[in-house]
Amino acid sequence: MQHTFRLIIDCPDQIGLVASVSQFLADHQATIVEASHHTDQQTGRFFMRHEIGTDKLALDHQQFVEAFTPLAEQYDMQWKLTDSARKQRVALLASLDSHCLVDLLHRWHTQELYCDIPCIIANHPQLKQFADWYKVPFHWVNFKGQSKEQAFAQIATILDEYQVDLTVLARFMQILPDTLCRQWLGRAINIHHSFLPSFAGARPYQQAYDRGVKLIGATCHYVTRDLDEGPIIEQAVKRISHSDTAQDMVRKGKDCEVTALAHGVRYHLEDRVIIHRNKTVVFA
Amino acid sequence: MQHTFRLIIDCPDQIGLVASVSQFLADHQATIVEASHHTDQQTGRFFMRHEIGTDKLALDHQQFVEAFTPLAEQYDMQWKLTDSARKQRVALLASLDSHCLVDLLHRWHTQELYCDIPCIIANHPQLKQFADWYKVPFHWVNFKGQSKEQAFAQIATILDEYQVDLTVLARFMQILPDTLCRQWLGRAINIHHSFLPSFAGARPYQQAYDRGVKLIGATCHYVTRDLDEGPIIEQAVKRISHSDTAQDMVRKGKDCEVTALAHGVRYHLEDRVIIHRNKTVVFA
Amino acid sequence: MQHTFRLIIDCPDQIGLVASVSQFLADHQATIVEASHHTDQQTGRFFMRHEIGTDKLALDHQQFVEAFTPLAEQYDMQWKLTDSARKQRVALLASLDSHCLVDLLHRWHTQELYCDIPCIIANHPQLKQFADWYKVPFHWVNFKGQSKEQAFAQIATILDEYQVDLTVLARFMQILPDTLCRQWLGRAINIHHSFLPSFAGARPYQQAYDRGVKLIGATCHYVTRDLDEGPIIEQAVKRISHSDTAQDMVRKGKDCEVTALAHGVRYHLEDRVIIHRNKTVVFA
Amino acid sequence: MQHTFRLIIDCPDQIGLVASVSQFLADHQATIVEASHHTDQQTGRFFMRHEIGTDKLALDHQQFVEAFTPLAEQYDMQWKLTDSARKQRVALLASLDSHCLVDLLHRWHTQELYCDIPCIIANHPQLKQFADWYKVPFHWVNFKGQSKEQAFAQIATILDEYQVDLTVLARFMQILPDTLCRQWLGRAINIHHSFLPSFAGARPYQQAYDRGVKLIGATCHYVTRDLDEGPIIEQAVKRISHSDTAQDMVRKGKDCEVTALAHGVRYHLEDRVIIHRNKTVVFA
Structure with missing residues (x-):
């Protein structure tokens, strides 16, 4: 099983959001193994799940969380980063x-x-x-x-x-x-x-x-x-x-x-x- | 499409019922194209559907109905005989x-x-x-x-x-x-x-x-x-x-x-x- | 689980067959729990499975087999009678x-x-x-x-x-x-x-x-x-x-x-x- | 039916690709109605489909194509932009x-x-x-x-x-x-x-x-x-x-x-x- 982080995001939909997240991931050499998006048209809520390969990733779990927090706050996200290795x-x-x-x-x-x-x-x-x-x-x-x-x-x-x-x-x-x-x-x-x-x-x-x-x-x-x-x-x-x-x-x-x-x-x-x-x- | 009569029976379940119906059908040269049975274990009700080829059958529709009526009464059947040719x-x-x-x-x-x-x-x-x-x-x-x-x-x-x-x-x-x-x-x-x-x-x-x-x-x-x-x-x-x-x-x-x-x-x-x-x- | 015999029949289709089997079953007080029929139209072969409640049945397994054998021979059946209790x-x-x-x-x-x-x-x-x-x-x-x-x-x-x-x-x-x-x-x-x-x-x-x-x-x-x-x-x-x-x-x-x-x-x-x-x- | 453009991309997978595309979309005020990604792990090929709302979009179809072309070339994309209104x-x-x-x-x-x-x-x-x-x-x-x-x-x-x-x-x-x-x-x-x-x-x-x-x-x-x-x-x-x-x-x-x-x-x-x-x- 490939080691991955899973970035789960739940926030109000808005233009630029995916770009910011994708840029963040690219900046830290994240390989995207799987990406899923959904916008609830009724509530305007946006949901995103990224499964990120860690082999080239420049951040460990804690560093990722710290680095990502400002972005999360900017977009008013409920979010979490989980580690596929953690049972x-x-x-x-x-x-x-x-x-x-x-x-x-x-x-x-x-x-x-x-x-x-x-x-x-x-x-x-x-x-x-x-x-x-x-x-x-x-x-x-x-x-x-x-x-x-x-x-x-x-x-x-x-x-x-x-x-x-x-x-x-x-x-x-x-x-x-x-x-x-x-x-x-x-x-x-x-x-x-x-x-x-x-x-x-x-x-x-x-x-x-x-x-x-x-x-x-x-x-x-x-x-x-x-x-x-x-x-x-x-x-x-x-x-x-x-x-x-x-x-x-x-x-x-x-x-x-x-x-x-x-x-x-x-x-x-x-x-x-x-x-x-x-x-x-x-x-x- | 093969011409058939469909004999639909709904009555209390009892021993001898299927034998009587089958014997009636055999006596009149009925070829059974399809036969289905079901007993509702809860209500003791018996259901039977026969699709009967008419090519060798010795009875026409009215004769069948007349001949079958005594049997139907004996077993207290709700029943009908339909003709596949009738639209x-x-x-x-x-x-x-x-x-x-x-x-x-x-x-x-x-x-x-x-x-x-x-x-x-x-x-x-x-x-x-x-x-x-x-x-x-x-x-x-x-x-x-x-x-x-x-x-x-x-x-x-x-x-x-x-x-x-x-x-x-x-x-x-x-x-x-x-x-x-x-x-x-x-x-x-x-x-x-x-x-x-x-x-x-x-x-x-x-x-x-x-x-x-x-x-x-x-x-x-x-x-x-x-x-x-x-x-x-x-x-x-x-x-x-x-x-x-x-x-x-x-x-x-x-x-x-x-x-x-x-x-x-x-x-x-x-x-x-x-x-x-x-x-x-x-x-x- | 109800005790049953299962009568499985595989033989050439012909008129009177079902009547004979059903009459045999009725004659020996067999309650039919489940009955299934199929005729292969292409080969003219007939298949029948009866699940028979044994509570009122007048025959034990061996007696059933003996009593049924002449009928089976008459209709050239491949057949078996199994006992639901036998594992x-x-x-x-x-x-x-x-x-x-x-x-x-x-x-x-x-x-x-x-x-x-x-x-x-x-x-x-x-x-x-x-x-x-x-x-x-x-x-x-x-x-x-x-x-x-x-x-x-x-x-x-x-x-x-x-x-x-x-x-x-x-x-x-x-x-x-x-x-x-x-x-x-x-x-x-x-x-x-x-x-x-x-x-x-x-x-x-x-x-x-x-x-x-x-x-x-x-x-x-x-x-x-x-x-x-x-x-x-x-x-x-x-x-x-x-x-x-x-x-x-x-x-x-x-x-x-x-x-x-x-x-x-x-x-x-x-x-x-x-x-x-x-x-x-x-x-x- | 909402008017959309559909951006379909098929190219070698690489880090930064999604970020670049997403940034492009955000830069031109594209609302993402639906986004789908897939990487073929065996061939390393990446596939992406965006359904983009055009209501706020700053580009018409031709402008979009022209503006996107350099990016497409950079990432060696096979791509197309279709218009949902075109039958x-x-x-x-x-x-x-x-x-x-x-x-x-x-x-x-x-x-x-x-x-x-x-x-x-x-x-x-x-x-x-x-x-x-x-x-x-x-x-x-x-x-x-x-x-x-x-x-x-x-x-x-x-x-x-x-x-x-x-x-x-x-x-x-x-x-x-x-x-x-x-x-x-x-x-x-x-x-x-x-x-x-x-x-x-x-x-x-x-x-x-x-x-x-x-x-x-x-x-x-x-x-x-x-x-x-x-x-x-x-x-x-x-x-x-x-x-x-x-x-x-x-x-x-x-x-x-x-x-x-x-x-x-x-x-x-x-x-x-x-x-x-x-x-x-x-x-x-």
């Missing part, structure tokens, strides 16, 4: 279903997903086996015998201890409290087992069965206070028919869940997602 | 958008859709040109200058005069009154420009844009009193991204609308759709 | 890539795939870890230091010892000798990493990259003597663009490989696939 | 099948495709009716009674007279002679009715049927001397099953052909396609 620390939260968890673990294990997975947390003990196989610490937070508040406080503590960058709800079947939603804004990704906004809430496959749709799907989105209403990163669908029972849909839908979540997490880890209001720009 | 009479209702209308006309013209199109009705005069090209009588029912009730009464009269079997709402932008919905139950097909149940109601692409979904779609369904809630026949989706405006979605979605509607109409005309409660069995 | 014994062959192997193991572990996996064989030792986790005996057959013939003889011996019903080549990168292809006809499934017949042979993603296609895919097929030419069971594709390197295609294609193979194996295990000449009937 | 002149070539022709005509008529269609040429007279409806001159070039060479000379003359920019082979079933292929390089688009490279040549659906594939498709590509081997612009596929006859595939495949061709033509007309060796960069 984000990703916690996986799960319940009983193993398909998303195991898929993410395998992609991480084979280095398809470039990150660290310091811990797995679940509200049931059954998935411990998979954590053990992949040698990832497993924390069972029992939601019975304590209040939901207490249980989530326990989870928050664990995540803090592991200094987690991103929390992935890999079919974690507990609704996060508002405080955590706010605290993890933009740093918690969920997979919902329907093509949202259809079938938000509980038992989406049963809802889909009852409604008689001809497609089922899954939605990977950021967690927000409004359940199943957060910014969507990725969606996948699959054709079904009258001969599929709700049970068949559960089975078939898993393939959608697995791929939508894996793509969403990948995009996030590669700094390809920018949240804009309640939507996302995804430089896929 | 259903399909009225097209439209407004201003031409893509679905023109697509259906072309498929009809090239005999991909086997039916008659005795008339086109629209609440705007602009699409007359296409009707003229295809030599189909065009009726402009002006919704301005009269009550909605009166306008729909006018439409109902026209459809009656043409002895229409099926009414297709090819992006017809007026909501049908309850009386017509009831009267046309199972004989009126609509195309809605979203993957229902997402974005029911007005301006679905704008809704999709505002929600930031990554897929848009279209839904072909039977018209019922509850707007956009009727039994779904077919759905299609298409991937979009943040770079698509609501306007782009309108354009891209048309391909979904066109194919979902064309498939739905085709399935209906070939007697492949059975409505069961608020869902469909589609022997595609 | 087929499936050997997995792999090399270095783990995605298909791990996916199948997980689906088996969670009982999505109903079978036994008595052994994993690989021509490299690296994947042993996964076999160990799932507690499946792992056999490393080293293709270096012995002839290809000897190595395959070793594999054949292992498969015989485990009394394997089905061999799945889960990205096993060795070409099977003719003798084994013949011996395993209809009992060996491969996943090829292209949408065949495009890019048969070696390095299909590189071939796809060089040709500049806009879709990549995977093909699940039965192994035959003619490499990558066997009957196709399932195919999957994925959209790519000019910005994808051959390396990206390798990564993205894995999702196609995994799902196409999993579906193909599932169809086979549920007796949904009938090979007809060099094609398949798949009652999915 | 390209597109000739449609067809034979007997009407679906692609009628679809393109409708998209043009409704201004979804922004171009002129000065003429339709066919080697059969049957499609004249559609040309008449859309008031486009129709030329029947009879391939019987003259040599193929003469017939194509006649076509070339017609295209010259109409000063055609782009020739679209909308299911035109004659193989172009080498001289025309060379002459129209990059200016002739074909739709082939398979997912190339599978089933190149004649009767691809029959080939697909014989091979027993589970997906059929269509490929939109530039015409080159090597039949069905030109740079691919777009591909589409559709799932089929054993129950589809070759005839069904012909019917189902039409939807793929129509959309793949319409997309390909649209991309070309919007200057989104750059040919690089035998592949395309498509800034979709």
Whole structure:
């Protein structure tokens, strides 16, 4: 994997902006591996992602940040410079279903997903086996015998201890409290087992069965206070028919869940997602 | 096109049913071109469609119906026997958008859709040109200058005069009154420009844009009193991204609308759709 | 899971055939859970699959076979009656890539795939870890230091010892000798990493990259003597663009490989696939 | 539709290039509506497309070209500046099948495709009716009674007279002679009715049927001397099953052909396609 810096910019659109950034990059011998631009015509907001090869680059990370700051201030940017070599620390939260968890673990294990997975947390003990196989610490937070508040406080503590960058709800079947939603804004990704906004809430496959749709799907989105209403990163669908029972849909839908979540997490880890209001720009 | 009868059966499931029907067919030298079965495990309802070659068949249509009636009564069937040679009479209702209308006309013209199109009705005069090209009588029912009730009464009269079997709402932008919905139950097909149940109601692409979904779609369904809630026949989706405006979605979605509607109409005309409660069995 | 027998029939089409089979089933109180028919119009061959609930059935497996045999002979059937409770014994062959192997193991572990996996064989030792986790005996057959013939003889011996019903080549990168292809006809499934017949042979993603296609895919097929030419069971594709390197295609294609193979194996295990000449009937 | 210039650049990659272009644009008050970049890592070639709003732009088209030329020379660019208001002149070539022709005509008529269609040429007279409806001159070039060479000379003359920019082979079933292929390089688009490279040549659906594939498709590509081997612009596929006859595939495949061709033509007309060796960069 080539070593790169990723320069992510989110600012008001204006003439000269791209020129200034490009000039800055050229002045410091940055090779542009990948460049993506988007202007939201409705809000006049501009988004830019550069993946910059570091081999000829005259600046290290800190120098880049320092040198770039005046420009960023001039254009009123929200921005960040990330280092492709730095592994984000990703916690996986799960319940009983193993398909998303195991898929993410395998992609991480084979280095398809470039990150660290310091811990797995679940509200049931059954998935411990998979954590053990992949040698990832497993924390069972029992939601019975304590209040939901207490249980989530326990989870928050664990995540803090592991200094987690991103929390992935890999079919974690507990609704996060508002405080955590706010605290993890933009740093918690969920997979919902329907093509949202259809079938938000509980038992989406049963809802889909009852409604008689001809497609089922899954939605990977950021967690927000409004359940199943957060910014969507990725969606996948699959054709079904009258001969599929709700049970068949559960089975078939898993393939959608697995791929939508894996793509969403990948995009996030590669700094390809920018949240804009309640939507996302995804430089896929 | 091979001449066939289509035997459509909808009845309580029970042992011996298929044997009796198959034996009846064998007794009368019916060649089975296509056979489809489905049991709804939840309701215990059984659905069967046979496409029967008539070349060796010992019965004509009326004789078949008479001979089969006792069996149908014994098993408490809702059933019909249709003749593939009989063209259903399909009225097209439209407004201003031409893509679905023109697509259906072309498929009809090239005999991909086997039916008659005795008339086109629209609440705007602009699409007359296409009707003229295809030599189909065009009726402009002006919704301005009269009550909605009166306008729909006018439409109902026209459809009656043409002895229409099926009414297709090819992006017809007026909501049908309850009386017509009831009267046309199972004989009126609509195309809605979203993957229902997402974005029911007005301006679905704008809704999709505002929600930031990554897929848009279209839904072909039977018209019922509850707007956009009727039994779904077919759905299609298409991937979009943040770079698509609501306007782009309108354009891209048309391909979904066109194919979902064309498939739905085709399935209906070939007697492949059975409505069961608020869902469909589609022997595609 | 409901206990069923699966009656699979492949014979010349003729009037009375379905009636006879249906009558036989009714006579013995068979509940038909699922019934599928297909006539190949070109060859006049008829294919039928019945999934039969055994709860009311008056015959056990052996009695069914005995009772049905005269009928089968009368209609010159190739046929079998399988028992859904009997787990087929499936050997997995792999090399270095783990995605298909791990996916199948997980689906088996969670009982999505109903079978036994008595052994994993690989021509490299690296994947042993996964076999160990799932507690499946792992056999490393080293293709270096012995002839290809000897190595395959070793594999054949292992498969015989485990009394394997089905061999799945889960990205096993060795070409099977003719003798084994013949011996395993209809009992060996491969996943090829292209949408065949495009890019048969070696390095299909590189071939796809060089040709500049806009879709990549995977093909699940039965192994035959003619490499990558066997009957196709399932195919999957994925959209790519000019910005994808051959390396990206390798990564993205894995999702196609995994799902196409999993579906193909599932169809086979549920007796949904009938090979007809060099094609398949798949009652999915 | 917003008035824009489209600046298309194809040159060796080097540091400073984007900065120079961006600075040029900023210096002349260009609003960047859309910007796309791609570097071919294998060949070190850089591709850039800018869609530039002209409302504030200080240069008209000729001035822009003159002002930009020194920069273009400095960086050894192949480049062009097109005007979104200028309609390209597109000739449609067809034979007997009407679906692609009628679809393109409708998209043009409704201004979804922004171009002129000065003429339709066919080697059969049957499609004249559609040309008449859309008031486009129709030329029947009879391939019987003259040599193929003469017939194509006649076509070339017609295209010259109409000063055609782009020739679209909308299911035109004659193989172009080498001289025309060379002459129209990059200016002739074909739709082939398979997912190339599978089933190149004649009767691809029959080939697909014989091979027993589970997906059929269509490929939109530039015409080159090597039949069905030109740079691919777009591909589409559709799932089929054993129950589809070759005839069904012909019917189902039409939807793929129509959309793949319409997309390909649209991309070309919007200057989104750059040919690089035998592949395309498509800034979709």
